[in-house]
Amino acid sequence: MKWLLKRVAAGVAALLVVVVAAGALLGMRFSGDKADWAAGNGGDAAWLSDRWLTGEAGAEERGALKARVEQGEIGELYVLAGEIDADGAVTGAGGSDGAAGFLEWAGQELPEVRVLAWLRHRAEGSSLVEDRFDEQARTELSSAAGAMADAGFAGVHLDVAPVSVNDPSYPGLLEQVGEEIGDDAVLSVQALPVELVPGLRVPYFAIDRGERYWSKGYLRRVAERADVVVVPGHGSGMPVGSMYGGYMVRQVEETAEALDTERTEDTAVRFGVPTYGDERWGPEAGSEDASTAVEAVRIGMTRAGMRDTDAGVALYLLDTASDEDWDAYVAGWASPSG
Numbered sequence: 001m002k003w004l005l006k007r008v009a010a011g012v013a014a015l016l017v018v019v020v021a022a023g024a025l026l027g028m029r030f031s032g033d034k035a036d037w038a039a040g041n042g043g044d045a046a047w048l049s050d051r052w053l054t055g056e057a058g059a060e061e062r063g064a065l066k067a068r069v070e071q072g073e074i075g076e077l078y079v080l081a082g083e084i085d086a087d088g089a090v091t092g093a094g095g096s097d098g099a100a101g102f103l104e105w106a107g108q109e110l111p112e113v114r115v116l117a118w119l120r121h122r123a124e125g126s127s128l129v130e131d132r133f134d135e136q137a138r139t140e141l142s143s144a145a146g147a148m149a150d151a152g153f154a155g156v157h158l159d160v161a162p163v164s165v166n167d168p169s170y171p172g173l174l175e176q177v178g179e180e181i182g183d184d185a186v187l188s189v190q191a192l193p194v195e196l197v198p199g200l201r202v203p204y205f206a207i208d209r210g211e212r213y214w215s216k217g218y219l220r221r222v223a224e225r226a227d228v229v230v231v232p233g234h235g236s237g238m239p240v241g242s243m244y245g246g247y248m249v250r251q252v253e254e255t256a257e258a259l260d261t262e263r264t265e266d267t268a269v270r271f272g273v274p275t276y277g278d279e280r281w282g283p284e285a286g287s288e289d290a291s292t293a294v295e296a297v298r299i300g301m302t303r304a305g306m307r308d309t310d311a312g313v314a315l316y317l318l319d320t321a322s323d324e325d326w327d328a329y330v331a332g333w334a335s336p337s338g
Contacts, residue, residue, distance in 0.1 A: 030245030081117035088137030146180030155186030162211035233272030252300025
């Protein structure tokens with residue numbers, strides 16, 4: 001019995017050494033130069049909740065939104081227009097009179113900003129054996145996306161999670177959606193985080209049967225069918241700020257490598273910046289904050305040489321961004337001093 005306990009203790013100690021060493025290496029990535037060009041240039045985005053389409057956000061809030069969008073030089077807004085059901089049907093305010101009113105206001109007050117219909121779906125488990133949406137559901141969802149474009153949105157932001165690596169139905173869904181919304185509309189897709197090392201998604205799936213990461217190859221397949229791909233900056237599970245910073249640096253580097261192909265050279269990329277405070281949008285932020293995220297994105301872009309790419313950040317969500325979050329975004333990204 002003592003022998004067994006010693007072996008177990010030794011195994012646990014060895015695992016802790018590996019974890020600590022990996023954490024230290026990740027934290028070390030969160031350092032280095034930040035080029036002047038690795039900052040805001042008008043190619044940034046922000047999510048907005050559905051309250052802007054339901055009429056809950058009044059004139060005063062619209063004025064404050066306009067001020068922030070202009071100060072932060074935000075060029076895209078993803079406004080929650082509907083939740084996607086398992087059968088592909090979309091329920092929400094995207095086709096309402098309130099949505100029409102908001103789009104009219106945005107067209108007048110923010111004419112250079114693209115307002116996309118954010119369509120959201122959350123599920124459990126893998127979609128590798130069974131498609132996330134079957135053929136009929138994909139047709140239903142594609143039709144709903146087309147209706148959003150017809151309603152006056154500049155396109156759709158498709159946010160479906162989780163989608164398993166090598167799920168063949170999802171790239172097909174993106175092609176259908178693209179056909180429905182038309183060539184002039186924008187198709188933005190929220191990805192899963194990129195695995196930091198090849199195969200990292202496998203042990204995670206084995207532990208909790210969930211999907212947390214995409215491979216670079218699958219990210220590339222998705223990006224080939226989208227105008228914009230958004231890599232999330234929340235839900236990292238990193239226990240301390242330096243590790244979160246290193247995690248975000250690696251997200252930028254791995255994404256840049258994945259999209260360094262002729263077929264994705266016209267695809268824009270946005271990196272998520274966590275500014276939410278409600279469990280409706282994601283897990284408790286923990287070590288994640290806007291200041292660390294934007295600094296890490298700048299370091300990662302500099303290191304990856306992303307100067308001539310359409311790259312930016314996306315605030316998640318602009319509704320819930322505190323003054324501290326906003327100041328961190330402006331000072332660290334939109335108008336950095338160094």
